[in-house]
Amino acid sequence: MEQIELFAIESPCRGVCENSAKGFCKGCLRSRDERFHWFSLSNEARHHVLDLCKQRRVRLLKARQDRLAADSSKALPYGMEAAPLDDLFTFKSD
Numbered sequence: 001m002e003q004i005e006l007f008a009i010e011s012p013c014r015g016v017c018e019n020s021a022k023g024f025c026k027g028c029l030r031s032r033d034e035r036f037h038w039f040s041l042s043n044e045a046r047h048h049v050l051d052l053c054k055q056r057r058v059r060l061l062k063a064r065q066d067r068l069a070a071d072s073s074k075a076l077p078y079g080m081e082a083a084p085l086d087d088l089f090t091f092k093s094d
Contacts, residue, residue: 009046011038012053029056 013035016027024031030038034049041049 009043009050012050024056029053029060 012028012030013025014027016025018026019032020026025035028035030049030053034052038046038049
């Protein structure tokens with residue numbers, strides 16, 4: 001049985017409205033069908049769509065973190081060494 005909502009569940013649209021390669025909106029992470037049918041969905045279905053969007057966001061952030069971790073393990077650019085850099089703000093007296 002559906003619970004009565006006191007307030008309407010607003011659309012999660014952020015005004016970006018651009019599809020990713022996988023077909024999800026880059027702004028709100030809804031699929032095309034979820035966007036087009038939003039206003040005809042019941043509140044229960046809207047909650048389900050919002051839960052799906054949260055799961056997609058978590059997966060997206062994890063994939064981004066994994067990609068950054070993989071990139072940080074690459075070799076340093078030409079001319080840079082792995083040795084620690086001297087502190088630029090300490091004064092050395094010779």
